[in-house]
Amino acid sequence: MNPAELQQLLYKEIPITKALQVQVDNLTSNSIQLSAPFEANKNIHNTAFAGSIYTTATLAGWSLVTHLVQQHQRQGSVVLASATIRYSKPIEGDIVASCQVSDPDTIERFLKRFDSRGRGRLSLEIDVIEAGESKATMQADFAVIKKES
Structure with missing residues (x-):
């Protein structure tokens, strides 16, 4: 999946992504x-709306897990199982959320569990940055449940 295909999937599966742009x-x-x-995401204080920050961070994690599942040729529904966010400073510009799974063993353990139990879970740290500075951090667990054929 490339970025344009993933963006279209987001717009289709999670319609609010279009309103949030x-x-x-x-x-x-x-x-x-x-x-x-x-x-498209500011509040009355002329800073980024906390709900938009939370949603963008959640969408970054959901999108990465969805991409990993498809990339490894699995079929599953990705859901947010739990999340906490810490807002450290106001954001006065675009909301930028990023995350990664840097340990290949983490992906392998996730896939093995998914294959054997029909469900798996990935924990991610999602950073929200502005001008190179972290302004919020989300700790999130995403569950993937195998789709029945």
Whole structure:
């Protein structure tokens, strides 16, 4: 899947992504970066809306896990199982969320569990940055449940 295909999938499967104007900026085999423009996601304080920050971070994780599942030729439904976010500073520009799975063993353990149990779980740390500085960090667990054929 390339960034344009993933963006179309987001718009189709999660319609709010279109209203938030979420863009897939970068996608590799194990990492992703999404953004949402400030003008579509600002609040009354002229900073990025916390709900948009949370949603963009969640979408970055969901998108990466969805990409990993498809890349490894599995069929499954990806859902957010749990998440906590820490907002450290206001964002006064575009919301940029990124995450990666840097340890190949993590992916292998996830796939083995998914194959043997029909479900798997990945824990991700998603950073929300502005001008190279982390402004929020989400710790999230995504569950994948095998789709019945």
